[in-house]
Amino acid sequence: MPVILVLLFGSIQVAVWFVARSTALNAAQTGVNAQRTFDAGPDAGRERATAYLRRSGDWLAGWDRTGPTCAETATAVTCTVRGRSLSVIPGVSFEVTQTAHGPAERWSAG
Numbered sequence: 001m002p003v004i005l006v007l008l009f010g011s012i013q014v015a016v017w018f019v020a021r022s023t024a025l026n027a028a029q030t031g032v033n034a035q036r037t038f039d040a041g042p043d044a045g046r047e048r049a050t051a052y053l054r055r056s057g058d059w060l061a062g063w064d065r066t067g068p069t070c071a072e073t074a075t076a077v078t079c080t081v082r083g084r085s086l087s088v089i090p091g092v093s094f095e096v097t098q099t100a101h102g103p104a105e106r107w108s109a110g
Helices: 002-035 044-055
Strands: 069-072 076-085 095-103
Touching: 002 044, 002 069, 002 076, 002 095, 044 069, 044 076
Parallel strands: none
Antiparallel strands: 069 076, 076 095
């Protein structure tokens, strides 16, 4: 019976980790989509990713310590979201880092 319980809670912990990764990736992609638009404000991506994480529930814990980060160059945008998965097993949580990348919208001579 103890082995079955360990396997059950272990599999639930792994599933929670996957949901946390998915939440972080979706937030990063949302940030990239907001930041890459033509004439987007300097913090548009970070603000949109933060709003997404606030609405998504508590699957990704500790993301608010560092917050999402977005970096923009003349041709590309990269957003990164960091946090930890929820802990189903006491003392066990996994670090989650997801990054999304996309081209920046800009005028070009064609």
